Structures are given as C-alpha cells and as structure tokens.
Amino acid sequence: MSNITNKTTPTIEMLLSNDLGLIIFMEILGFITLVTNSVLAYLILSRRRLRAINHNSIIASMCFGCIIFAIFYCLLFPFNIISKASVNIFCPLFGPFRNFCLVILNLHLCLVGIEKYLLITYPLTVKLTRKTVLIIVTGIWISGFTISFLPIFTYRPYNPKIFNGCVRIAYNQINKEIAYFIIFQIIIFVVPLMIMLYCYGYISILAFRHIRNIDRNYYVSNEVNNDVRLRKKNIRAAKPFIVMVGTFLLTWLPTIIFNTMVLIIPSTIGQNNSFMRNFVASLNTFNVQVLRSIAFSYCAVNPLIYGYFNPEIRRAFYLFLGCKAAAANIANPTSYAYSINQA
Template identity: 25%
Template sequence: MDNSSWGLLGDGNTSLESCTTLRNLTSRIFLYAFLSVGIICTVVGNFLVVLSIAYFKQLQSPTNSFVMSLAVADCLVGLLVMPYSMIRTVEGCWYFGFLFCKLHSSLDVMLCTASIFHLSCIAFDRYYAVCNPLLYSLKMSHNRVAFLIVVCWAVPMLISFGPIMLDLHIAGVDILLPQDVCVFLVNRVYAVMASLVAFYLPMAIMLIAYWKIFKAAKRQARQISAMESQMANGVGKDSSKKQRHRNTMKREGKAAKTLGIIMGVFLIFWMPFFTVNIVDPFIEYSTDVVIWDIFLWLGYINSSLNPFLYGFFNRSFRRAFLMFMGCRVFCFSGLGRAVPQCRKHDMKSRPDSGHDLQE
C-alpha cells in the first residue's frame, strides 16, 4: 500500500495513524455504483453456471465439475470478499474490526487462489481431452476429478488461514496497524512463496497446457482437411483445395482466438497484482494505495469474467442460461426430459451434451 501517504513508515516500530476519508460524496457514490455492478455480475453470472450444471444432466461432465467448483469459488468472492473490499476502497477506512480484517484477508487469499487453481485444473483437463483422448477417461476418472477439486480448495486454505490467522505473514514486519485500517502487509518470504503457489505455478501449468492444446488443434485441423480432400475424389479439385484451406484456417483461427482470450484475460487481470505483491516488500511497502486498489479489483474482475469465458462461450451453457433467464427451464426435468405442455421451440433449445471449451 501507499505507506508514505498513510504515514506508515518511519524509524523502527512505526504506528499507522487512524484513517480519514479523502473522497468527496460524488466520487464515493460513483464508485459504490460502479463496483456494485461488478459484484452483482460476479454473483449472478457464477450462480447461473452452478444452477445450470446442477439442473441439467447433459452438463454434468468431468470438465464441468471443475467449472462448477470454479463458479462456487468466484460466487463466494462476490458474496464474502468484494462487498467489504468495496467499502474499504471507497471509504478508505475499515469499520469491521481487527479480527474480521484478518478473516476477510484470509477469505480473500483463499477464494482468489482457489479460483486460479481451478483454472489450471481446467487447462489440465482440456489437455488430456484434446491431446490424449484415448487416455482421457482413465486420467480424468470421477475419483481423480474429486481429488483435484479437493486440492483446489485445501491448498489455498493452507496458505491463507494458517499463516494469516497466526500472523506468520507479517513476521519481522515492524509496523503497527490500528483497528480502523485493514492493510494486508506481508513479509518477503510469504510474498514470494504465496505468489509462487497461488499464481506463478498455476500460470505455468496453464501456459504449457494451452500451448500443447493449440498445437494439437492445428494438427487435427490439418488432418481433417486432408480427409476432406480425399473424400472429394478429385472432383472440383481447385475449389475443393480452396475450401479445405479456408476450413483449416478457420479451425486454427478459432482455436487461437479461444485460447488467446482465456490466457490473455487471466494474465492481464492477475499478473499486475502478483507482480506488485512480490515487489512491494522489497521496496519498503512504498507502492501507492491507488495502485493496490486498481490491481486488486482487476483480479476481482477476473471472477466476474470467468462465467463468460468458461460458460457463455459454450453453446450448451448459453442455451441453459437463456432457458433460466426466459423462465423456460420448467419445460425440462432434471434428466432433460421435455414437459408435454412446452412449445416445440422450447424443446429444441435445451442444452445438448458434449465437452466444454471445445466449441
């Protein structure tokens, strides 16, 4: 945080003075409105994902088990973390006490880390589905999926609640904080270790997995194009060749676009925060408070965008969302059977089966 603007640093055991609200009424109203929209989108979007997977049997696959658990983590970020962070950001003060500050920081670290872990598991799952389809059912059995989901929740809990509630994350930091300020300070060891576990290791997994997926998608697109050429049997050779080339380019472009968006959004919204998180203890906590707030909320926005990236881009999820929002979900039972009273066009719009993130 901006330790100089808070009067934080000095010689030896420095005490942080009580905070004061610096923003005027107009800017506070604007920030509350803007951030509230982000919170609502986070909660509603992720709740729709959970509801869709829980209701429709067609959406219940190994991949969507990770997507559902991811949506739960992101929804909890919107419900338990973002509202209090919004008040702290807008008001500049903490009104909820010292103990709840530690609890809020623990939940913040745990849920955001769990969200990132789930993203890496989805990348790992998609790697086996695309690059090793014959081994997919063996590698992604129900027991292994359940184990990975447990890991996605257990490891973030260990690196958050344990160190933070026991004050291990501030060991050696000679700064005393008053109760009306909730500043998440960390020592150098915790900053480096937690950032490596929470972000840089999952990022490496995602980069490797999606790079291999992209290469496999290009290879498969060329193989499909070659098969289409053989089926043409020499009829319309020139036009067939042009069409084959267009199809190949279309498939490769779609794969590159999808994977590029997924990785680009993840890196854009989380890389700044974790970079500053590591650097800040080594520059005597001199990062400006506004920079911290911007980078932190960029990370929160990633939880708002995950339903779009892992749900709205998929045709089956889009149909499920539209059915819920159009109150047509009652046309189908949980097993996907149509109710006789429903109209034909409602029956045609039910979610279909298939792997996610492959469309």
C-alpha cells in the same frame, strides 16, 4: 471509552469518504459476480447432461468460490474499510479470506486445463473419473485455505493491543512477508499459469497440426478419421478455456507486478528515504484502486466467457429465460459438451 469513540468516529467517516469510489465499484462488482456465477452454477447443476461432464463440475465448484468471494469480500467491503480504523479481528482476516477465494479460482482454472489436456492428448485411453475429480477439487479447497491463512497461524497472529496492525507491515517482519509473498505468488499465479500455458499451447499446436494434415489429405483410414473428428471436437471445446487464460493473464499480471514492487522496494531503500517511500505509497494506491479492481473483475467475467463459448450452456440459458426460438437456432448443442464425456 468515550474518548476513544470520539477519536475513532471521524477516522471512519474519513476512510469511507476517501474510498467511496472504490466501495461503490466493489459493491457493483460483487453483485455482478454473484449473478453471473450463480446463474452458471445453476445451469450446470440443474441439468444432468451438463452435470455429467467433469470440466463442467469443476467450473461449478469454481463458481461457488467466486460466489463466496462476491458475498464475503466484495459486498462486505465497507466493513473492511471501517475495520482499519478500529481494533478488531475482522481486519487481519479480510486479506487471507480474499486470498483464499482467489487461490480457489486459480487452482480450478489449472485443473480445467489439465483435464482438457488429458482429454485431447489421450482421448481414448485416459479419463478422469468423477470420484477422482471430487478428490482433487476437495484437495484444492483444503490447500487453498491452508496456504491463505498460514500467516495468521504463524508469524502474523492477531494482537488486539496493536492498533491498525493489519494495515501496515511491521518493518522487522518484512523479510518474512517477502518470503511468504514470493511463495504465495508462485503457488497461486506462476505455477497455474505455466501449467495452463503448456496445456493450451499444446492444444493450439495440435490444432494447427491436424489442420495441416487434413489439408494434405493425410488421413484416409476411417478409424483414424474418427479419432481426428474426436480430437477436433475437443479442440473446439477448449476454445473458451484458451480465452479464459488470456483474459486471466491480462487482468492479473499488472497487479502481480505492482504487488511485487510495493513489497520488495521498501526492504531495499530503508526507512529514511521519504521520497521512495512516498513513491511506493503512490504505487500501492494505484494498484489497490485500479489494477487490483481490474483483476477482481475476472471473477465476474469468467462465467460470461464460458457461457458464451459453450453452445450447450448458451442453449440452457435461453431455455432458462424462456426463449425457445433462440435455443432452437443453436445447432447441435450436444456436439460440444456431451461428446467429451464419451471420449
């Protein structure tokens, strides 16, 4: 037992030393993510007017997913490094748990896009009830857990006899890993991105169309003008979500591409091509230390984007800080958010 300890301890020290920069970044990122998402969730849930709006409830649920990610992944990241040098169940569960939180984030963004699309496309006919939203959000959490932990329950079970088994993918399991990876990326990234691009793309087209028609003085009926004003308010309310999608694409697309390369290239070059395998290892290091860290930072930035573009949230934040003068300078705080609930 002592021999094993003596061999393991230097390895742990070496791992912590090599990944010290990444550990510090993840700790800082976890703290910022925890603060930004906690403040946004508190502002939404503590105010009835904000709580009554469906997309605010969806955002609050998404914030809870990011809070879990900050606490149990970012802040506990050193334990992930340590677990790579020892045989324990924490290491193989760390990746699926991270994927679970990210699935929650992406599917919530997708749901927000769909909800906004329905409000703008059918402002007077289609309305998601709170019960419907609750059922959908519950389904997102359940499906996210199932998708993320599927390998643990199927072809990648925990085996304490395999040292470091969660770090390296067994060569005879590479086909299963690639199949799962492709399906997982389609569910977590491609499908939500396509839905969000369609929803917000249609919103943008509709906005330009209304601006063109207004410039031509096309709308003369008061009834039609009321509908136009309602649509314009909803289009204005959709701006933060359009920025969210753009930021999501810029932060996540690079690491998705590198993940694909790192997993697929080894299956095509075989085990004897040392140059290509070293090249893939370098790509993986760059992806983990740089690109993946940028992608994870989206969890911390997302609440800032939403809070900045939402006057009602911004006003509530100023009041939370005790800045009544700054809150009073925000004109018509209810015109942004509360009017959506009346659609």
